Amino acid sequence: xxxxxxxxxxxxxxxxxxxxxxxxxxLASRGIRPTRxxxxxxxxxxxxxxxxxxxxxxxxxxARGETIGLATVYRTLALLSDQGVIDTLVHRPGEVCYxxxxxxxxxxxxxxxxxxxxxxxxxxxxxxxxxLGAAHDFSVTGYSVEVTGVxxxxxx
Amino acid sequence: xxxxxxxxxxxxxxxxxxxxxxxxxxLASRGIRPTRxxxxxxxxxxxxxxxxxxxxxxxxxxARGETIGLATVYRTLALLSDQGVIDTLVHRPGEVCYxxxxxxxxxxxxxxxxxxxxxxxxxxxxxxxxxLGAAHDFSVTGYSVEVTGVxxxxxx
DNA sequence: TTTAGTGCAAAAGTTTTGCATGGTC
DNA sequence: GACCATGCAAAACTTTTGCACTAAA
Numbered sequence: 001x002x003x004x005x006x007x008x009x010x011x012x013x014x015x016x017x018x019x020x021x022x023x024x025x026x027l028a029s030r031g032i033r034p035t036r037x038x039x040x041x042x043x044x045x046x047x048x049x050x051x052x053x054x055x056x057x058x059x060x061x062x063a064r065g066e067t068i069g070l071a072t073v074y075r076t077l078a079l080l081s082d083q084g085v086i087d088t089l090v091h092r093p094g095e096v097c098y099x100x101x102x103x104x105x106x107x108x109x110x111x112x113x114x115x116x117x118x119x120x121x122x123x124x125x126x127x128x129x130x131x132l133g134a135a136h137d138f139s140v141t142g143y144s145v146e147v148t149g150v151x152x153x154x155x156x
Numbered sequence: 157x158x159x160x161x162x163x164x165x166x167x168x169x170x171x172x173x174x175x176x177x178x179x180x181x182x183l184a185s186r187g188i189r190p191t192r193x194x195x196x197x198x199x200x201x202x203x204x205x206x207x208x209x210x211x212x213x214x215x216x217x218x219a220r221g222e223t224i225g226l227a228t229v230y231r232t233l234a235l236l237s238d239q240g241v242i243d244t245l246v247h248r249p250g251e252v253c254y255x256x257x258x259x260x261x262x263x264x265x266x267x268x269x270x271x272x273x274x275x276x277x278x279x280x281x282x283x284x285x286x287x288l289g290a291a292h293d294f295s296v297t298g299y300s301v302e303v304t305g306v307x308x309x310x311x312x
Numbered sequence: 313t314t315t316a317g318t319g320c321a322a323a324a325g326t327t328t329t330g331c332a333t334g335g336t337c
Numbered sequence: 338g339a340c341c342a343t344g345c346a347a348a349a350c351t352t353t354t355g356c357a358c359t360a361a362a
Contacts, residue, residue, distance in 0.1 A: 033316070033317075033360095033361065033362080034361095035316090035317065035318085035360075035361075036360090037317080037318070038317090053351095054351085054352080055350090055351075067319095068318085068319090069318060069319045069320070070319090070320095070352090071318080071319070071320080071321095071352090071353080071354085072317080072318055072319070074351090074352060074353075075317080075318085075353090076317095078352095090246045096351090096352095109288060109292060109294060109296075111294065112297065118292050118294070120288065123281060123284055124284060125279060125281070125301070128279055128280060129303065132265060132276065132303060133305065136265060136274050136307070137307065137308035138265060138267065138274075138303075138305035138306065138307050138308070139305050139306050139311060140265075140303055140304070140305040141268065141304050141305050141306060142303075142304045142305075143301060143302065143303040143304065144301070144302050145281070145299060145300070145301050146299060146300050147285065147288060147294075147296055147298075147299040148296070148297050148298045148299060149289065149294035149295050149296040149297050149298075150294065150295050150297060151292075151293065151294050152293035152294070155295060189335095189336065189337085189341070189342075190336095191335075191336080191341090191342065191343085192335090193342080193343070194342090209326095210326085210327080211325095211326075223344095224343085224344090225343060225344045225345070226327090226344090226345095227327090227328080227329085227343075227344070227345080227346095228342080228343055228344070230326090230327060230328075231328090231342080231343085232342095234327095252326090252327095
């Protein structure tokens with residue numbers, strides 16, 4: 001019998017209640033200067049239940065009266081994504097979303113209706129991947145699994 | 157012991173040598189009118205080893221002396237994608253690629269250097285997915301696995 | 313004070329759309 | 338003939354970039 005371990009790493013609400021110092025530390029740990037704007041973007045992602053596009057985040061921050069340029073949001077998201085601080089999700093072509101995720105290798109379960117995102121642990125594809133590489137003469141460097149469904153809230 | 161079946165469905169070269177009538181039939185089977193332009197786009201995809209963006213296909217066709225508008229390429233790709241005739245792959249944000257794939261559920265193994273694409277069969281995640289749905293109160297509607305690696309040609 | 317980050321506006325791309333024209337059934 | 342598809346050009350968007358200015362180390 002094969003064991004499958006589904007391991008929830010962290011719920012969104014945990015991040016939402018994290019304190020500013022934690023966000024500073026997160027940036028510091030990657031050698032990223034903790035500027036006001038970067039903390040704003042990171043804070044917005046931390047408070048975000050789901051994922052968000054650059055434009056959505058910019059709109060949200062501006063609506064709250066914060067001052068930040070759209071270009072800065074893009075630059076910050078690119079930086080954070082490069083550094084592995086946030087994940088990039090592409091649900092539909094032309095719709096690039098970002099999300100503050102737990103660290104380490106994981107996958108996503110996304111509600112196709114409300115875009116709610118649940119992080120998933122390992123998916124036990126190890127030996128399948130090994131076989132793949134051998135069969136096609138590829139050296140496999142990574143993989144991603146995106147599971148789509150409808151969450152309980154949206155079913156009701 | 158767990159069996160993993162890796163099943164190559166069809167190589168690109170098979171498609172490349174397919175005859176025009178097959179493409180017409182493919183369109184007819186979905187109730188899509190076989191216009192000159194649609195056959196052009198489909199033919200280009202059939203001849204394409206890897207995947208291609210709308211712009212790349214338009215450039216390629218124009219370079220060959222074919223007359224077709226860029227908007228038509230976009231419209232045709234959207235139509236074919238909606239009808240499930242072709243697959244949509246998003247390698248990087250803002251880079252939407254299309255590919256004429258075999259039918260049925262499958263996944264992709266993509267070379268990160270040359271964009272060569274190999275189709276993969278089932279990946280045996282069935283019971284993992286069942287557990288997921290139950291654990292998070294989602295009704296799982298689909299999933300995709302994209303494996304990235306470096307192919308033998310690019311390693312050398 | 314030296315280096316890095318930001319804002320703004322312009323530019324560069326990609327994709328969509330309106331509408332007159334031409335092709336298919 | 339009725340309806341659908343196409344081409345072109347314009348529009349709508351998204352994302353990137355140049356450059357002067359400001360903030361952080």
